[in-house]
Every structure is written in structure tokens, then in C-alpha cells.
Amino acid sequence: MKASAGAKVELSGLCRSYGDNQVVDNVSLTVASGEILALLGPSGCGKTTTLRMIAGLISPSAGEIAIDGSSITALPVHRRNLGMLFQNYALFPHLTVLENVAFGLAMRGLPKAVITERARQALALTRLTGFEDRMPAALSGGQQQRVALARAIVYRPRVLLLDEPFGALDKKLREEMQIELRQLCNELGLTTILVTHDQEEALVLADQIAVMRGGRIEQVDTARAIYERPTSHFVADFIGTSNFLPAEIIGKADGCTVLRAHSGPLFRSTVANELSPGDNVAVVVRPESIRLSQGEGADSMNAVSGKVLRAVFKGQALSIWLDVNGADIVASLPIEALNDINPQPGEPWTAQWSFERTLIVREQ
Amino acid sequence: MNETVSTPLKIVVGIILLIVVAPLVVPLLMSISDTPYIVFPPKGFTLQWYGAVLANPEARGSFLFSLELAAIVTAVSLVLGVPCAAGLTRYRVVGQDVVLGLILSPLIVPLIVTGVALLQLFSMLGSRATMMQLVIGHTVVCLPYVIRSVSASFVLANRNLEDAAAVLGAAPHLVAIRVIWPQVRPGVLAGAVFSFIVSFDDYPISMWLADGNHFPVPLYLYTVIERSFDPSIAAIASLMIGFALLLVLVIEKVFGISLARLAS
Numbered sequence: 001m002k003a004s005a006g007a008k009v010e011l012s013g014l015c016r017s018y019g020d021n022q023v024v025d026n027v028s029l030t031v032a033s034g035e036i037l038a039l040l041g042p043s044g045c046g047k048t049t050t051l052r053m054i055a056g057l058i059s060p061s062a063g064e065i066a067i068d069g070s071s072i073t074a075l076p077v078h079r080r081n082l083g084m085l086f087q088n089y090a091l092f093p094h095l096t097v098l099e100n101v102a103f104g105l106a107m108r109g110l111p112k113a114v115i116t117e118r119a120r121q122a123l124a125l126t127r128l129t130g131f132e133d134r135m136p137a138a139l140s141g142g143q144q145q146r147v148a149l150a151r152a153i154v155y156r157p158r159v160l161l162l163d164e165p166f167g168a169l170d171k172k173l174r175e176e177m178q179i180e181l182r183q184l185c186n187e188l189g190l191t192t193i194l195v196t197h198d199q200e201e202a203l204v205l206a207d208q209i210a211v212m213r214g215g216r217i218e219q220v221d222t223a224r225a226i227y228e229r230p231t232s233h234f235v236a237d238f239i240g241t242s243n244f245l246p247a248e249i250i251g252k253a254d255g256c257t258v259l260r261a262h263s264g265p266l267f268r269s270t271v272a273n274e275l276s277p278g279d280n281v282a283v284v285v286r287p288e289s290i291r292l293s294q295g296e297g298a299d300s301m302n303a304v305s306g307k308v309l310r311a312v313f314k315g316q317a318l319s320i321w322l323d324v325n326g327a328d329i330v331a332s333l334p335i336e337a338l339n340d341i342n343p344q345p346g347e348p349w350t351a352q353w354s355f356e357r358t359l360i361v362r363e364q
Numbered sequence: 365m366n367e368t369v370s371t372p373l374k375i376v377v378g379i380i381l382l383i384v385v386a387p388l389v390v391p392l393l394m395s396i397s398d399t400p401y402i403v404f405p406p407k408g409f410t411l412q413w414y415g416a417v418l419a420n421p422e423a424r425g426s427f428l429f430s431l432e433l434a435a436i437v438t439a440v441s442l443v444l445g446v447p448c449a450a451g452l453t454r455y456r457v458v459g460q461d462v463v464l465g466l467i468l469s470p471l472i473v474p475l476i477v478t479g480v481a482l483l484q485l486f487s488m489l490g491s492r493a494t495m496m497q498l499v500i501g502h503t504v505v506c507l508p509y510v511i512r513s514v515s516a517s518f519v520l521a522n523r524n525l526e527d528a529a530a531v532l533g534a535a536p537h538l539v540a541i542r543v544i545w546p547q548v549r550p551g552v553l554a555g556a557v558f559s560f561i562v563s564f565d566d567y568p569i570s571m572w573l574a575d576g577n578h579f580p581v582p583l584y585l586y587t588v589i590e591r592s593f594d595p596s597i598a599a600i601a602s603l604m605i606g607f608a609l610l611l612v613l614v615i616e617k618v619f620g621i622s623l624a625r626l627a628s
Contacts, residue, residue: 057527077530090528094546103542107533151532161531 006034006191007068007158014063023049025215036192038206046215047195083157085165089148091136098132104155122154142173162194233361236284245283263325269358280363287332289357303352308343395598413599426584434563437502441559445510453518468508475568483572494578501569510555517551
């Protein structure tokens with residue numbers, strides 16, 4: 001199968017409401033050719049509705065969907081030429097694996113010989129050669145998934161849509177499939193839009209992540225930027241683990257922001273932000289950005305002290321919870337970096353982090 | 365589905381089957397009795413009563429007429445019932461429950477009442493088209509069976525598959541043929557079998573609507589019982605049982621697995 005240049009997808013002002021319930025609210029997005037974008041959010045955030053609108057299975061209340069510059073908003077589902085992977089695969093139980101994969105080609109009225117040849121190629125691509133005559137019910141979850149994938153890409157769709165594709169697989173298989181899928185999409189240059197509630201899946205698969213909440217897009221950026229520079233409390237909380245310290249900006253100068261926590265200590269941040277003094281904000285610190293030292297040391301910048309509440313061993317890391325003036329601060333220390341550090345509950349310890357690891361988000 | 369059935373349950377099911385099936389063996393045994401009257405248990409063995417029945421033009425005529433009637437009724441019931449079941453299960457329509465209740469009501473009202481009501485209606489209309497009257501009367505009774513089993517298969521059909529087919533490029537009519545039909549086929553088939561057998565066996569409706577030229581098997585059987593009481597009656601009954609059994613077996617052989625899934 002030749003690599004085909006994927007199409008560019010643009011959503012502008014996309015809305016969908018059911019009665020008074022605004023499920024998708026003014027979503028605008030651009031997915032570049034060949035890019036993998038993840039729509040990430042908790043259940044009910046409108047991500048699946050958005051995907052189904054792109055597929056044409058739900059019609060938008062307002063807004064436009066364009067592929068390579070031309071609007072497909074009014075085009076019926078079967079003429080959009082998209083590929084889609086459904087949550088429970090939706091394989092046709094009465095057809096064999098080969099017939100399932102051939103379905104889309106048959107709908108395009110291709111000659112039989114071409115259909116069979118291309119279906120076999122797609123099965124080879126998803127490592128399913130030899131399974132042509134099996135029925136879907138006789139396959140494992142991972143195999144069914146691969147049949148569904150072969151079925152979705154065999155007719156070279158302009159865009160591949162994935163709806164929580166790995167939800168039904170166990171962890172190990174899911175990780176394998178994610179990597180396989182990513183390779184395949186890159187090889188074929190397929191523009192891909194993925195819906196998931198699993199942040200890890202989004203981080204592994206996607207070039208760009210759009211975090212959704214309550215029908216709106218909270219932030220769109222690369223996986224790394226979203227993780228390192230969340231712009232809202234919601235994103236900082238939803239992606240990874242974060243410590244939040246309610247604070248107030250007391251000064252800004254030379255790319256440096258000075259804040260005072262409501263509980264007293266001063267913080268300095270060198271992370272760029274568009275906030276101004278007086279704004280109600282929170283200082284956000286990732287657990288792995290924190291260094292721990294024994295004893296009280298809260299007189300230095302970007303440090304808080306407290307008593308150890310508990311320490312939990314998590315395989316690659318040790319998580320330590322500190323009670324800082326009634327607020328919990330969690331730090332995550334990689335095992336290799338532990339050495340002789342062994343905090344015991346009740347001991348006073350100090351958590352400290354660098355200026356460039358001091359994130360700031362606006363609070364409502 | 366693959367759970368093993370416990371022994372007490374097996375015994376109960378066995379007893380129920382025995383009670384249902386055992387009476388059917390009685391006419392079979394009576395029909396082979398080498399006596400000029402009906403006895404049980406049979407005396408001797410002969411197949412002459414089957415020969416007599418099959419040689420009798422009246423009996424043959426009735427049998428063929430019943431087949432024709434059942435075939436037409438089944439066709440009409442399917443034509444009306446399949447779209448109706450599709451509509452009732454897939455769309456929310458105002459008055460849906462009322463419509464469903466009306467369609468299923470012939471199963472609640474005694475058939476003999478339905479029959480006499482239809483007779484009155486037809487005579488009020490001055491209708492003399494006996495065949496049409498019989499078809500209408502039987503369809504009223506058969507339609508609920510078709511709608512019941514077809515509705516069940518529509519409810520069980522996986523809507524995701526239709527979405528998948530549409531995304532894969534199937535226009536709505538192709539989705540119907542390639543994806544919906546394979547899923548509802550067992551239900552349609554089961555409905556057709558029920559409809560055929562119900563029509564073929566019907567007495568209380570036909571009793572009111574039939575005439576000398578349109579004379580279904582159950583009516584013929586009844587008149588024969590009134591006239592004489594030889595084992596040919598049992599032979600006719602056995603043939604009817606055998607025919608129904610054959611129908612069910614053929615269907616089971618061809619579509620057995622899908623029917624079992626539908627019933628579970």
C-alpha cells in the first residue's frame with residue numbers, strides 16, 4: 001500500500017445541542033495533513049460527539065467541517081470517504097475477516113480481483129495473513145481490533161477516526177497496539193483523529209492533543225507542551241498529577257513572576273504567562289519537579305515545609321505526601337535518585353522546586 | 365449459553381415436553397389401526413387410511429387450498445409486518461403503544477369472536493369475495509406473530525454495525541441489504557413459520573368465513589368427524605402434524621443456530 005498524503009481537517013465553530021444541553025460548544029480546530037490529533041477529556045466532554053460529527057453520523061447544530069479546504073458538512077456519511085475505528089470494533093459478525101475488510105472496497109464498486117488483492121494487502125499490513133476465512137467471533141480482542149483497522153484503512157480514507165479504540169484491550173496489548181497504530185499512521189501519512197479519555201494513550205499516540213471540557217476546547221498543543229505548560233487548572237489536573245497552591249501575583253518583571261501563596265510563602269516563576277498582578281491564580285508543581293530535603297528550610301524561595309504524612313512505593317518511584325499548613329503536597333522521587341533518603345511519617349521535610357518548574361494557572 | 369443444565373431442571377423440562385408431545389403420538393397410532401373404527405391402542409397395522417385420504421379428492425383439495433391460503437397469508441403478513449416492526453422498534457412515533465396494542469389484540473380476544481366480528485363486517489359491506497375475506501381474517505391473526513418475532517430481531521440488531529457500514533461507504537439501501545437484513549433474517553423466518561402454521565391450523569376464523577369452494581383442512585377434518593369415525597380422521601391429523609414438524613425441522617436445519625440465538 002502506497003503512502004498517501006493525508007488530508008487537512010478544519011473544524012470551525014462546531015456546535016451540537018440536544019434541547020438545552022450544549023454538548024459541543026463552538027469547537028474550532030485544525031489538524032494538519034498526516035498529523036495525529038487526540039481529543040482528550042472526561043466522559044461527557046463532547047469529544048465523541050465531535051468525532052461523530054466529523055464522521056457524519058451526527059449532524060452539527062452549527063459550524064463547518066472542511067477537509068482539504070472544501071466543506072463536507074452537508075455530505076452524507078457514506079460519501080465522506082473517511083475511515084473509522086469503533087469502540088467495540090463493529091465487525092460484521094456474518095462476514096469472514098476478508099469479507100469484512102473487503103466491504104469498503106465493494107461499496108466503491110471495484111472489480112473483484114482488485115478488491116481481494118487490496119484486502120489481502122491490508123491484512124498483511126496489520127499482520128493478519130492466514131486469518132482471511134475466519135469469522136470475527138473466532139478472533140481474540142487484539143485480532144478483531146486489527147481486522148477493524150485493516151477494514152478502515154484498506155480504501156485509503158482521507159482521514160482516520162478512532163473512537164476509544166483500545167478501551168476493551170488489556171494494558172499490555174493496548175500498549176502494543178498503540179505503537180503499531182502510530183507506526184502505521186505515520187507510514188501511510190494518514191491524518192488521524194483519536195478520541196480518548198486515557199491521557200497516557202493521548203500522550204503516546206498523538207502529535208497534538210486537544211483537551212476538552214464541557215463541550216469546549218481547553219487547550220490544544222503538543223503532548224509535551226500540554227504536560228509541561230498547562231494553561232488551566234483543569235488541564236493541569238487532568239493530565240498527570242499536580243500540586244495546586246492558591247496564590248496571588250504580586251509582581252512581574254523581566255520574564256519573572258513573583259507570587260505569594262495564600263498560606264504565606266513566596267514563589268518565583270520564569271514560565272511565560274499572560275496573567276497580571278492581582279489575578280487569582282494557583283501555583284502548579286508536578287510531583288516529579290520536587291526535590292526533598294530533611295528538616296525545615298522554608299525560608300528559601302520556592303520551598304515549603306511540612307510533616308511527612310505517608311510514603312508509598314510505586315515501582316519506578318516513591319511518592320511522599322507532605323502536610324503543608326493543612327494542604328497536601330505530593331512529591332515523586334525516582335528510585336535511583338533516592339540513595340539514603342528515607343522519609344518517615346511525622347518527620348519534618350522540605351519540598352523545593354526550580355523557577356522554570358513553577359507553573360501558574362488562572363483560578364475561577 | 366454454554367452453562368450446563370442441572371438435573372432437576374432437565375427432569376422438569378422432560379415432563380413438560382412429554383405432556384406436550386405425548387398426545388400427538390395418539391392420532392399417529394390410531395391412524396395405523398386395521399379396524400373400520402377408531403381405537404386406542406390400535407389393532408393390527410395398515411396404511412390403507414393414508415391411502416384413502418390421499419385418494420380422496422375432497423381431502424386433497426382442502427389440503428392444497430390450506431397450503432395456498434397459508435402461503436398468501438404469510439406473504440401478506442410479512443409485507444405488512446416487517447416494515448411495521450421496523451417502524452415500531454426504530455422510531456418514536458406518537459401513539460406507538462396504541463398501535464402495538466391494536467395489532468396484538470387478536471391474540472387477546474377469543475378467535476371465535478374475531479371471526480364472527482369479521483363475518484358481520486363483511487356481510488355489512490356486502491362482500492362475497494370469500495378468498496379475500498379468508499386472507500384478511502387469517503392475516504389479522506398471523507400478523508401479531510410476525511410483528512413479535514421481527515421486532516425482537518430488530519431490537520437485537522447492532523446499530524453500531526450500521527454506522528460502520530455507512531462510514532465504509534454503504535448508501536442507506538445497501539446498509540439495509542448488507543447489514544440489517546442478515547441480522548433480522550432469523551426473526552423474519554421465525555415469523556413466517558409461525559404465520560404459516562397458525563393459518564394452516566386455523567379453525568375458529570375459517571369457520572365463519574369459508575364456503576364450499578374455499579374449504580381449509582381443519583374445517584374438512586371437522587366435517588369428516590361428524591360424518592364418520594374411521595381412522596382416516598387420525599390419518600389426516602397425522603399428516604397435519606407431520607407437515608408442521610417437517611416445516612420446523614427444515615427451518616431448524618437451515619437456520620437453527622440463528623434461531624436459537626434469537627430465542628435466548
